[in-house]
Amino acid sequence: MNLNTRALLAIAAAILTLSAGLLGMFARETSAQTAELHVMVSDGMKPVVEALTPQIEQATGRKFVAQFNSSKNLRDKIQAGEPFDAAILTSDVVEDLIKQGKIAAGTRTEISRTGMGVGVRAGAAKPDIGTPEALKQTLLNAKSISFNPTGASAAHSYDMFARLGIADAVKPKLILDAEAGRPQKNVAEGKAELVISLIPEIRFFPGVDLVGPVPGDLQSYVNFAVGIAANAHDADGAKALVQFMTGLAVAPVLKAKGMEPHQ
Numbered sequence: 001m002n003l004n005t006r007a008l009l010a011i012a013a014a015i016l017t018l019s020a021g022l023l024g025m026f027a028r029e030t031s032a033q034t035a036e037l038h039v040m041v042s043d044g045m046k047p048v049v050e051a052l053t054p055q056i057e058q059a060t061g062r063k064f065v066a067q068f069n070s071s072k073n074l075r076d077k078i079q080a081g082e083p084f085d086a087a088i089l090t091s092d093v094v095e096d097l098i099k100q101g102k103i104a105a106g107t108r109t110e111i112s113r114t115g116m117g118v119g120v121r122a123g124a125a126k127p128d129i130g131t132p133e134a135l136k137q138t139l140l141n142a143k144s145i146s147f148n149p150t151g152a153s154a155a156h157s158y159d160m161f162a163r164l165g166i167a168d169a170v171k172p173k174l175i176l177d178a179e180a181g182r183p184q185k186n187v188a189e190g191k192a193e194l195v196i197s198l199i200p201e202i203r204f205f206p207g208v209d210l211v212g213p214v215p216g217d218l219q220s221y222v223n224f225a226v227g228i229a230a231n232a233h234d235a236d237g238a239k240a241l242v243q244f245m246t247g248l249a250v251a252p253v254l255k256a257k258g259m260e261p262h263q
Helices: 003-034 043-060 071-079 091-099 132-141 154-164 167-173 182-188 199-203 235-245 251-256
Strands: 036-042 063-069 086-090 109-121 145-147 174-176 194-198 208-213 221-228
Touching (some): 036 071, 043 086, 043 221, 063 071, 182 208
């Protein structure tokens, strides 16, 4: 074998080695990009998460696959064994799932909180809810009031009615629907006059206008947290999600969507 032949063989071998390395790197990158991170997300955090999805995918290196519903409905799915990698739910539900061994202890991280609001059909006259007494009269005057009985604000709504002394009076007016987004749709479609829910769930729902927040000491806040599934298929991706959701880049989006970042 002459010198030129040896040189050509050496060059060919180097090219093959380089090609194999590049192919391996491409395969790893493609695998990371096509991997899916499955996350259960409360409806209250939906506007925030939808706005942040491109950044979440960049930060985690995974395709973000979210399942949106009320925290209680998602808790039921988790308890029934539906697989997930992480969950962004109300803090009380996250804590409950930790006690049940569904979310890994020590992974709960607080994200934000938001208050309750009242909404009407887009373009409709906005009633006065500026004071507890004004809100009381608005609720008594309303022909129908819609909200999700499994939603994070449901218990607070019932408590508000009781504190205003109108629980029995408004009971016949209530249109209760546990389907995600259905109470807002009822208002948008003219099937209900008012909707009571978390502020982001009203403010960014098509066909619905936010009248304003529940006034004074009638206001109740709902806290949201993220936790990693105890048997997460992609624990590394879930950890990256937690790190991102508690980072500085998320705070402006939370505020823009009517939420207060956790201090």
